[in-house]
Amino acid sequence: MLDPVSLAALVAALALVLYALFGGADFGGGIWTALAFGPRAREQREALFNAIGPVWETNHVWLIFVVVTLFTAFPAGFAALFIALMTPLVVALVGINFRGAAYAFRHYGRSSGRELPFTARIFEIASILTPFALGMAVSATAAGSITIDNDVVATGTAVWLNPFTLMGGVIGLCICAYLAPVYMTVRVKGALQEDFRNASIAAGVVLGVTTAVMIPLALQTAPEFSHRLLGSWPMLCVGLAVLAGVATQLALLLRHYRFAQLMTGATVVFTLAGFAAALHPDLIIQEMPLRSAAAPRTTLIAYLTVLPIGAAILVPSLWFLYWTFRGEPASELPPAGKEP
C-alpha cells in the first residue's frame, strides 16, 4: 500500500502537522501577546515571550521542511500551488519576515513588554496575519477552486479567496490560539497558570465552534472535500479530533495540565490528519493527483533514504533542546559583553 508517492505524501503531511504543532504554538504566543488580559497582562506577555525565545527559530524551520519536501517530492504540484496561491503566500511570507525580525529586534534589544510599542505591535499583527494567510493557502488545496486546464493553472482572486478558504484561515488562527495557552499552563505556576487556563478554555470553545460552523459551510462550498471527509474513514479522524478536544476541556477544568497538553496536540494532529486523509489521493483536489504531481521514483527513493539519516541527527538534538529549556520560562539571554 505504501508506495514511494504515498510515503512522500505522508512525510509532507507529517511535516505540516509538526509545523502546526510547533510553529502554530509560536504564532499562538504572538496572538496571546496581543490578547493578554486582566491585571497580569504584562506578566502573561513576558512569559509567552520568554517561552518562545530559545525555540522560535527551530519552530519555523518546519515550514522550510514542508516547502522543501513539496518541491523535491512533488515538483509539479509545488509549481502549480505557488502559481495559484501567490497572493496568500506572499502575505504569509511578509508576515513571517516582520514577525521574525520584530521578535529578534525586541529580543536582542531586550525590551520585552511594550517598551518598544511599534515593534511589539508588528509582532502581534504578523502573528495573526501569517497563520490566517497560511490557513487560507492550505485550505485552498481542498476548496476545489484551483483549476488546471491543459497545464495552465488558474490565477486570480477567486482561486484563494472564497468562503471556504476564509474559514480555513480562521481555523488556522484558532488552532494557533488554542495551542499556545495550553502549552503555557505546563510551564508556569500560580495566578499566571490560572490565566492561561482560562485563555485555553476560551480558545477551545472558539475552535470547537468554528470547526462546527465549517461543516455546513464546507458542504455548500467544497462539496467534494466534505463528501470525502464525512463519507468515509477520514470521518474517524473527525471523531477522534472531537474526542480529544472534549478531553482537553475536561482536563483543563480538572487542572490536569500535562494531559491537557497531550490532548491539545492530539486535537490538532487529528484535525490535520482528517484534512490530509480527505485530500488523498490528490494534492489539489480533483485537479492534480499526488501521482501526477510527484517526482520520478528515483528522486522519491533518494529523498526517503536521506530522511531517516537526517532524523537520526535531528530528533535527539531537538529533544535535547526542549529538555534543556524545560520548566519556567526565563529571560535566558545574558547581555552581550557582560562581565562575569
Add this chain to the structure above:
Amino acid sequence: MDKLVAARALMGVSFVFHIIYATLGIGLPFLLMLAEGLALKTGDESWHRIARRWVLPAGVVFAIGAVSGTILSFELGLLWPRFMAFSGAMIGLAFSMEGFAFFTEAIFLSLYFYGERRLSRRGLFLCTIPLTLAAAISAIFVISANGWMNSPSGFRMVNGTPSDVLPLRAFANEAWPHEALHGTLAAYVATSFAVAGYYAALILKGRDTVEGKKALALSLAVAAVIAPLMLVTGDWAADSVAKYQKAKLAAMEAHFKTSAAAPLVIGGWPDPETRQVLYAVRIPKLLSLLAQDDPNAVVQGLDAFPQGTTPDPRLVHPFFDLMVGSFFIMTIGLGWFWWLHWRRKAVPDQPRLLKYLIFASPFGIIALESGWLVTEFGRQPWVVQGYLRTSQSVTPNSGMVAVFTTFVIVYLCLTAGMLKLLLRHRGRYEAGGKEVGHA
C-alpha cells in the same frame, strides 16, 4: 519594468541580502568555536567573554538569515515555478539535506545562545562544534543546487522533459566540489575580515584594547590560514569553468574573439557593439596559460557560441575583477598585520594598519557577493545551463512589480531595524564603557 526583469531583480536583491547573513552565519560559529575552545584550553576567561560578546550580533544575523532564507525558498516557487517543476526532482535532494543541516544549526545555536545558565562551560563549547559543522555543511549542500544549474547532470531529455533522473548524480555534479569549497572558505575569510574591522575600530578608539587585540589576532589568523586556500580553490574553479562553462569564462575575461595566445584582460569596460574592452590592462598570453596551461592555446571567445546564448560580459567581467581585486586588498592587510606581528612579537596596533583593516573589512563580503554575481550573470540567459532559459521559467502570474516593491520595502525595513538595533546597542556600550547585567 516587465515581469521577467522584476522577478530577476527581486531574486537578485533577495540573494544579495541573504548572502551577507548566510556568510556571517557560517563564519561566526567557527570563530565562536575557536574562542570557546581557547578559553577551555588556556583557562583564559577573556576568550569566553569575547565569544559571548558575539552573541548579540550573531543572534540578529542568524535570525535575519533564517527569515531571508525562508523568503528565498518561497521565491523559488513564487517567481520561478516552471524552473522548479523542471528541476525540483534533481536539486530537491540538495535542499532537503541542507534543511537537515540548517535545522541542526538552529538547534545548537539556540543551545549555545540561551544555554549560558543551563549548560556547563564544556557543554557550551561542545554545542559550538555541531553548530560550526552544520553551518558549513548546509552551505556545502545547498551550493550543489547552484552547481547543478551551472553543470546540469543526472538526467536525460526525452521530448522536452527530463527523464531517467539520477538524483545522486545530479547532486554530485561537476561544478559542485569547487563551488562548494570556494564558497564556504570565502565565508570564513569574509567573516574574519568583518570581525577584524570591528575590533580594529575598537582598538583605534582606545577601547577594549586587551581583549580587542586577542580577537583581532584570532580573526586574522583564520583569514591568513584560509586566504591561500582561496587562491588554490579559485584556480580549480577557473579550470573547471574553462572546461565545462566556456561561455561563462569568455564573459568573465571579456574575451570576445576566439584566439590563440589570448591575453588576460584586467579592468576596463567591455563593449559588445565593437567587441573591444575599453581602458583595460592586458597581460599577453596569460589567459591561455591560465585556462589551458599553455601560453599559445586557443581560448574560445563569446563569438564561438550562437547569438543569444551567451552572458553579457558587462555584467560579468567587472564583478570578476572586483572579486579578484577584493582578494588582493585583503591580502595586503593580512601581509601587513602578520609582518608587523612577527617583527614586534605582539599584536600590532599602529593606527595606519588599523585604518587599513577597517577599510579592508567589507571586502570579504564584497568578494563573495561579486563572485556570486559572476556565477549567476555568467550563466544567463540560462537558468539551467543549456536546457532551460530564465525567461521560460518565470511565473505566469502578473503583479510581479508589486511583489518586487513589497519585498524591497521588507528588506529596507529589516536593514533599518537591524542597523538601529546594532548601533543603539553599540552606543549604549560605548557610553557606559561596560554594560551592566539585566534582570
